[in-house]
Amino acid sequence: MQRFNWSQLDSAGQLTALARPALADSADLAANVKAIIAKVRAEGDAALQQFSQQFDGLSDNPLRLSEAEQQRLLGLLQPERKAAIELAYDNIRKFHAAQLPRDIEVETSAGVICQLKSRPIGSVGLYIPGGSAPLPSTVLMLGVPAQLAGCPRTVLVTPPGKPAAIDIAPEIIYAANLCGISEIYTIGGAQAIAALAYGTASIAKVDKIFGPGNRYVTEAKQQVSQDAKGAQIDMPAGPSEVLVLADAEANPAFVAADLLSQALVSDSSTLLDNVEIQLAAQLAALPRKEIAAQALAHSRAILTADLATAVAVTNAYAPEHLIVQTRDASALTEQFDSAASIFVGAWTPESAGDYASGTNHVLPTYGYSRTVSSLSLTDFYRRFTVQQLSAQGMRNIGPAIVTLAEAESLEAHANAVRLRLAALEKAGQNTAND
Amino acid sequence: MQRFNWSQLDSAGQLTALARPALADSADLAANVKAIIAKVRAEGDAALQQFSQQFDGLSDNPLRLSEAEQQRLLGLLQPERKAAIELAYDNIRKFHAAQLPRDIEVETSAGVICQLKSRPIGSVGLYIPGGSAPLPSTVLMLGVPAQLAGCPRTVLVTPPGKPAAIDIAPEIIYAANLCGISEIYTIGGAQAIAALAYGTASIAKVDKIFGPGNRYVTEAKQQVSQDAKGAQIDMPAGPSEVLVLADAEANPAFVAADLLSQALVSDSSTLLDNVEIQLAAQLAALPRKEIAAQALAHSRAILTADLATAVAVTNAYAPEHLIVQTRDASALTEQFDSAASIFVGAWTPESAGDYASGTNHVLPTYGYSRTVSSLSLTDFYRRFTVQQLSAQGMRNIGPAIVTLAEAESLEAHANAVRLRLAALEKAGQNTAND
Structure with missing residues (x-):
């Protein structure tokens, strides 16, 4: 020390x-990952099979973990571990349930209603690292908020487990099932991120990818998040x-x-x-x-x-x-x-x-916590706004909009309001249009 | 059509x-922007002066817009525009004030207190495009939430205005002042983003950069956000x-x-x-x-x-x-x-x-709205968690933690709990340590 x-x-x-510690220079890493992603985009499942052979020593990866295999694995779960996972699940759920977003509605001027709404992201992919040991805790940290948010589709990917064999820990399956996740794929690394971001015949594309991983996974997440056709990610990882x-x-x-x-x-x-x-x-x-x-x-x-x-x-x-x-x-x-x-x-x-x-253990590292938030329920939602003006609302704020649009030389914007103000004037102050 | x-x-x-429409191929753009950022990092204000000469035709850019100059410009503001800016400010403020975050506290198990807290980001930089016309509306869309969040430092940067002259619109100054912003710099483009992200002698570094801009600005925001020493950004722009x-x-x-x-x-x-x-x-x-x-x-x-x-x-x-x-x-x-x-x-x-x-007009484009949220008050905050276990809380959840840490082969994690459980046992069940 x-x-x-x-x-x-x-x-x-x-x-x-x-x-x-300085992060290792990553020019090679970036190029390798870029090539892996390009191959998965071009060749789909065939590329996944080839990478699974190369990195996992598997000659035929079924990719999707069947319901029957999940049930078999669950039979191997030790009762003590089952109880510990349940306790963790309950506490994580309690804390994240307290974060459920409220929709907001404000009448900012008479006749001008503005809303902020939160809705779950359509499909999310959870990456659970394999490596030296299974991480059921990470399944809970990502799966519980996805479940609470009500994301219509939640997918889990994780490396096959042992060299040349599919061997997913029963703890992973149990934690996933508690979170309502049954769509599980035995594929890891940058190729798994590419499959989640772009989709293959076996694995449908997701909108956002969560979870920690090694340098390849982290780099792949970064790359797919830079592409509008790829997927969003949770946060930079270190x-x-x-x-x-x-x-x-x-x-x-x-x-x-x-x-x-x-x-x-x-x-x-x-x-x-x-x-x-x-x-x-x-x-x-x-x-x-x-x-x-x-x-x-x-x-x-x-x-x-x-x-x-x-x-x-x-x-x-x-x-x-x-x-x-x-x-x-x-x-x-x-x-x-x-x-x-x-x-x-x-x-x-x-x-x-x-x-x-x-609390959630997916947290910003490397000084990012100055600006990046800890993972919370809100990361599984998209927020958007809705506004509605009545005719009266248009009368109240329309002239100010015209003034501002003119100040910004945006004539088309001004015109969209002028036209409506003229229509209201024509219809008279006591129109039924309110 | x-x-x-x-x-x-x-x-x-x-x-x-x-x-x-396909986004223009950006290899050249990326290289140009990278060079601009590198120069600002290496040479600071001298680089800003050189770019201001090159792009704005200014031989000596004072960079900081003085208080006296701001007052002079405010004197030129037309009363009708002043009133329109005030109406917009009031409405934007009402809608964003309704979004103020609440801190959350939950006792997940007896003796286990978990909190989620939101605090304003320390320093934020707002980029206001110049181009063909000033955009006071964008000043309000970024400045109002920064003001409501209480960010300790809010800085505004905007291009100098006219060719070979500093000519900031009075509307910009008035909107900024309403939002409590007086630190204004007359610099635009990728060089302004670089100055905000890394700091120069004249412009202190910020933690997060907000606002729209042209292709150079957008690319520069992307690049500085990829560097842990740079700055976070609001969202991808198009x-x-x-x-x-x-x-x-x-x-x-x-x-x-x-x-x-x-x-x-x-x-x-x-x-x-x-x-x-x-x-x-x-x-x-x-x-x-x-x-x-x-x-x-x-x-x-x-x-x-x-x-x-x-x-x-x-x-x-x-x-x-x-x-x-x-x-x-x-x-x-x-x-x-x-x-x-x-x-x-x-x-x-x-x-x-x-x-x-x-509502806020800073919005995700190009299909990003599937996952990226509209700009809202929360973007000006960082969220973090706090937890505290009493001795009783440790007794209640400690054994489950040990079981899970063992399942994940993370002995050091298990040990940090075993040691405490042993200390509690030694002290007896009726310890004063609760």
Whole structure:
């Protein structure tokens, strides 16, 4: 763990202390992904089969996971895991249900009614990474809001599981089914994103794609979102990150456990020392300790002169996850202006929000949380406006519209109103047209 | 105006009838814009001066429009235009004020508090195109929500106005001042977007950029939004578009006036005939009739067998503006699932929403309205989550978190909870830690 003493750093040194690892140069990656997308657009399912052979070692990927196979897999689910998924589902559902949008209607001038309406996006695709382990929690984080919004079609794609075999975890199926999702495809990577964005014979196109993934998936999402014929995406994605802000009263063991990730900011050097001791002890006990040790080598501890500076440093970093373990953690929360998700007090580790508190774990990283919002129910809706003027409404605001359209030299716009005002004048003030 | 008879088209013909004009190939454009951005990043104000000389013919652009100059310009404002701007401001403000977000707090399990909070984005930049005419309406559409959200810093940039002179319209200044904006820069084009995204000595960086612009501006917004060090943007932009859906009872003169733009869908061939006659008459009377005639040559009329098909065609096109002039226009509104803004009935031309009804005129185009929302107050906020578990909350959901983290092979996540559960057990069930 690298240590920095904030008050002894010049501004360049402070920037270094807060720098994120540079993202790998991606010219090659972009070209590879572009080629994969082009092939899927041109050849459809045949391209998916070829990529599945190449990347998954599968000679014939059925693509769609049949109902019978889903039922078979569900039979393998351990009861304890089933119950844990249900608890998480309930909490995530409660929190997201509280976000249901209300339609708005305002009469801005007499006879001028304006509405803002929210309607679910027609079809959404959820990408669930495979990799080293299945991620049922991500199924819930994406599937619950899609279900609550009432998106007419929700599709899930995920890599086939094991090399040369279709092996989807029962936890994935169960979480999907709880969210009302039965359309599941065993395909991953950039080719899955291309299939979702453009459609193939087997997989119908979706309007918007959600979910995390590796560099190929992230790049493919970026590319299809730049094309009007492609699909929208949830948010820019990057590696997960956490910052712990702790004072002298924090429990070093808790801080160390939360920290097996990234950054610690504190106004107490004693706390930093004690956390280092705990880190060494906890690291030794982890099964995949090499990976954790590697991550820790890139992590840093920043000592500040006081808590106010610690808050300022935290805001400057704009972490994805912010864990606050200080005396008045709750009171401090109002001072954070850039974290994507905040975990308050000793009993709130990051894993609470990652799994089961109810908040969403799909969050902006890499400083994007300054402007990009945490995933919420609203991301599964489109908002649009409706307006209706009565004849009286036209009389009330029509002259102002003509004036403004003339000021902007937009004659056709002015004319569309003049014509109506003339028709109203002709019909007389006491027309039945109101 | 091209005419199509929907029921006689095969599916390829239907696609052609709904096709948007292809966007010009943009490899050159992208390279030019990239070079402009790189130069502004490297040379700052010096680059802005050089581009202002090159594109605006200005030998020394003061960049910041002084308070004294703003006051001088305000003195030139015509009282009628001042009043029209005030009416529009009031209506836009009323409609957007109704959208103020509420923070949400839910206790998802006993002792598990989850919150969703909205806070204004720290600094926003509004791009107001110059071109042939000033656009005070766009200042209001962007400035009012920024003001209501309470963004701590709102900046406006706009091209200098006339060739070789700084000449900002008084309407722009007045609209900006109503919205509480006094930080105004006389710079436009891709260089203005670069300055907003990365900052120069004169123009401090902003977090998010809003507003329409020409191809250079649009491309520059796209490019800076792809860079984590750049800035977020409001939405993808394209040329404005309008679709009119009208039945036999619509007023052909009104339809023609609204139509001096793009597409008409109707189940009545008589209406189409009558609109053509009106179009010819109205076109002859317009001052910039060559431009309008050109636009009209690209416009199309689609005849459908019935109103239900007309609605389906409209939904397939996903227009930015949809004007509905049919018998039961209000009732029909619920059937549209993809328009960005809907104008209902004979007295509601597009210009109502463009200027003064209160709705926002910054809208997704080119079919993006299927998934991208109309600009609304929420775009000026960031949403983030906060969670806090009591000791009891940890006891209630901790075991489920451990189970899920184990299912996902994420030991460090499981460990952060196990450690806390062990501490609680040690402290006893009746601890004061709750």
